[in-house]
Amino acid sequence: MSYIRKITNSExxxxxxxxxxxxxxxxxxxxILPYEENTKTKKSHKSLxxxxxxxxxxxxxxxxxxxxxxMVKDKYENS
Structure with missing residues (x-):
């Protein structure tokens, strides 16, 4: 995979x-890297x-x- 790497002034x-x-x-x-969309690795969201x-x-x-x-009755009934 080819890429470009450069150090430059932010201006x-x-x-x-x-x-x-x-x-x-x-x-x-x-x-700078190439963007490669791979449909095989693309995950779909399933509902739980x-x-x-x-x-x-x-x-x-x-x-x-x-x-x-x-719960409140059991806890505080005899308080």
Missing amino acids: ELSKIIDLPDDLKNKKVEVI QGSLKKYKNQELINEENTAWEK
Whole structure:
């Protein structure tokens, strides 16, 4: 793979791209590499929705609405 590597004054680059303040008025190294999009390595994002479905417990799901109330009652009932 061929590339270009050059050390230059950042003022030359500021004509082409916006540079952060901490790079202005300094020597910088510029490396230019070819961009090759490879569709084989391109990852697609899959949804994890439903991946834990086999672990669900319907009885516990039904109790979720009152879980906080039960916990507070158990903890502070005799205080």
